[in-house]
Amino acid sequence: MRRTAVNFAFMILAFAVQNSIFPCIPFLSAAPNLLLILVFSYGFIYGQRSGMLYGFAAGLLMDLFYSGPFGFFTFAFLWMGYLNGSLSRYYYENYITLPLMLCTINELAYNLYIYFFRFFIRGKTDFIFYFKTILLPEIIITLLFTLFLYRFFLWYNRKLEAFDSKHTLKK
Amino acid sequence: MNSKGNKIVLAFLSILCIVMIAVTTLKDDWLSPLRTTVGYILMPVESGVNRVGKALYNHIQNREKLNSALEDNKALQEQISNLVTENTRLQEDSLELARLRKLYALNQEYGQYHMTGARIIAKDSGNWFKVFRIDKGSADGIRVDMNVIADGGLVGIVTDVGANYATVRSVIDDISRVSAMAMQSGDTCIVSGDLQMYREGKLKIDDINANADIKDGDKIVTGSISSKYVPGILIGYAKDIQVDSSRQTKSGSLIPVVDFGTIQEVLVITDLKSEIRESGSASAESSSPAAETSSSAPAQESTAPGDANKP
Numbered sequence: 001m002r003r004t005a006v007n008f009a010f011m012i013l014a015f016a017v018q019n020s021i022f023p024c025i026p027f028l029s030a031a032p033n034l035l036l037i038l039v040f041s042y043g044f045i046y047g048q049r050s051g052m053l054y055g056f057a058a059g060l061l062m063d064l065f066y067s068g069p070f071g072f073f074t075f076a077f078l079w080m081g082y083l084n085g086s087l088s089r090y091y092y093e094n095y096i097t098l099p100l101m102l103c104t105i106n107e108l109a110y111n112l113y114i115y116f117f118r119f120f121i122r123g124k125t126d127f128i129f130y131f132k133t134i135l136l137p138e139i140i141i142t143l144l145f146t147l148f149l150y151r152f153f154l155w156y157n158r159k160l161e162a163f164d165s166k167h168t169l170k171k
Numbered sequence: 172m173n174s175k176g177n178k179i180v181l182a183f184l185s186i187l188c189i190v191m192i193a194v195t196t197l198k199d200d201w202l203s204p205l206r207t208t209v210g211y212i213l214m215p216v217e218s219g220v221n222r223v224g225k226a227l228y229n230h231i232q233n234r235e236k237l238n239s240a241l242e243d244n245k246a247l248q249e250q251i252s253n254l255v256t257e258n259t260r261l262q263e264d265s266l267e268l269a270r271l272r273k274l275y276a277l278n279q280e281y282g283q284y285h286m287t288g289a290r291i292i293a294k295d296s297g298n299w300f301k302v303f304r305i306d307k308g309s310a311d312g313i314r315v316d317m318n319v320i321a322d323g324g325l326v327g328i329v330t331d332v333g334a335n336y337a338t339v340r341s342v343i344d345d346i347s348r349v350s351a352m353a354m355q356s357g358d359t360c361i362v363s364g365d366l367q368m369y370r371e372g373k374l375k376i377d378d379i380n381a382n383a384d385i386k387d388g389d390k391i392v393t394g395s396i397s398s399k400y401v402p403g404i405l406i407g408y409a410k411d412i413q414v415d416s417s418r419q420t421k422s423g424s425l426i427p428v429v430d431f432g433t434i435q436e437v438l439v440i441t442d443l444k445s446e447i448r449e450s451g452s453a454s455a456e457s458s459s460p461a462a463e464t465s466s467s468a469p470a471q472e473s474t475a476p477g478d479a480n481k482p
Binding site: 012013015016017018019020021022023024025030031032033048049052056059060061064065066069070071072074075078079082085111114115118119122124126129130133134137138 | 174176177180181184185187188189190191192193194195196202205206209210213216217218219220221223224225228292293294295296297298299300302303304338345346366367370
C-alpha cells in the first residue's frame with residue numbers, strides 16, 4: 001500500500017519535473033520521457049495489473065496537460081504498462097540489459113504512435129526527418145536516464161518492501 | 172485466472188479510452204470540471220518545481236550576464252547620447268503618425284486591447300507539440316480562444332482553461348494555422364506552424380494571392396478576417412516569398428518576432444475576437460482591403476485538432 005502511494009507521488013513529481021524543469025534548460029535539445037520510464041519499469045517489475053494501473057494514471061496526467069482528444073495518451077500508456085507487465089516473468093533484479101532494450105522499444109513505439117496519429121495522418125510523411133530530429137535524441141537521453149532511474153527504483157523498492165513486510169509482521 | 176482478469180480490465184479500459192477519444196474529439200467542454208479539479212492538485216506542484224528550476228537557471232545565467240554587462244555598459248552610455256538626439260526626431264514623427272492613423276482609421280495598436288500578464292509554468296518536454304501552461308485561469312478572467320502575446324508579437328492561443336491554469340498552443344505548433352495579412356499591402360495569407368521549418372526558426376506562410384504585393388521583409392500581422400485572432404498583432408517578417416508551381420498562389424517562410432525558446436512571461440489579451448466583432452467594428456473591417464481579396468481564408472483557418480486533419 002505504502003509502495004503504491006510512494007510510486008504515485010514519484011509519478012506526479014516526475015511529471016512536474018518533466019514539464020517544468022527540462023524545458024527551461026536551453027542546451028538540452030531533447031528531454032527524457034520520465035513518465036515512460038516510470039510506466040515501463042513499474043510494469044516490468046510489478047506485473048500486468050500494476051503496469052496497467054500506473055500506465056493509466058500516467059496517461060491521465062498527460063491527457064490533462066494536453067488539450068487534444070482526451071484518452072489519446074491514456075490509451076498508449078495503458079497498453080505500455082500491460083505489455084511490459086507481461087514480460088515481468090523475465091524480471092531479474094540485477095539484469096539491466098533487458099530493461100534498456102525495453103526502454104528503446106517502448107520509446108520507439110510511443111513516438112511512432114504519436115507520429116502516426118498526429119502527423120502522418122495530416123500528410124506529414126517525411127518520417128526520416130522526424131526520426132532524426134525528435135525520435136533519436138529522445139531515445140538516447142531516455143536510455144541514459146533509464147540507466148540510473150531503473151536502478152534507483154529497484155533500490156527504494158527493496159527498502160519499501162522490507163519496511164512493508166516488517167510492518168505486517170508486527171501486526 | 173489472474174491473467175484472464177487482467178485482459179478483461181485491459182479491454183475495459185481500452186474501450187473507455189477509445190470512447191473518450193471519440194467523444195472529446197467532437198465535444199471538449201464537459202471535461203473541464205475534471206481538468207479543473209486535477210489542476211488544483213497539480214498546479215502547486217508544478218509551479219513549485221518550476222520555481223526551483225528557474226531559480227537555479229537564473230542564478231547561473233546572472234553570473235554570466237554580469238561580466239558581459241560591465242562591458243556593455245560602456246558601449247551603451249555612448250549609445251544613449253545618440254539615441255537622445257534620435258528620440259526627439261522620432262517624437263515628431265510619432266505625432267505625425269498619430270494624425271495619419273486617425274486619417275486612415277487604422278487604429279490597430281495593441282494599446283486598444285486589455286491585457287493581463289501570466290507566467291509560463293510548464294512546457295511540453297517532448298518535441299512533438301509546442302504547447303505550454305500558464306499560471307492564470309478562469310478565476311483571472313482567462314477564457315478559451317484568447318490570444319497570447321510576448322515580446323510584442325503573437326505567441327499563441329488559449330485552448331483550454333482550468334480555474335487556476337490555462338493551456339496555450341503556440342503558433343509554432345504543427346497544427347496551428349493563423350489567418351494573417353501583410354501590414355503594408357493588406358494582402359491576406361495563412362501562417363502555419365511546421366515542425367520541419369521551425370528547426371530553422373521559421374514558420375510557413377502560404378495561400379498568398381499570386382498578384383499580392385508581399386515582399387521579403389514585410390511585416391505580417393494577424394488578419395482582420397480571422398475568426399479567433401484579434402487583428403493587427405505582429406507575427407513576424409516574410410522571407411523567401413516565391414510563386415508556387417501552380418502559378419495561382421505564392422508561399423514562403425516567416426521569421427517570428429517572438430523567441431519561443433526563452434519566453435517565460437506572456438501577456439494574455441482578454442478581448443475575444445468574437446466579442447470585438449459583435450460590438451460593432453464590423454464596418455471598419457469590411458472597409459479594410461483584406462476582406463475583399465480573399466474570402467476563403469477564414470474557412471481554412473483552424474484551431475481544433477480535428478479540423479487540421481483536412482487542410
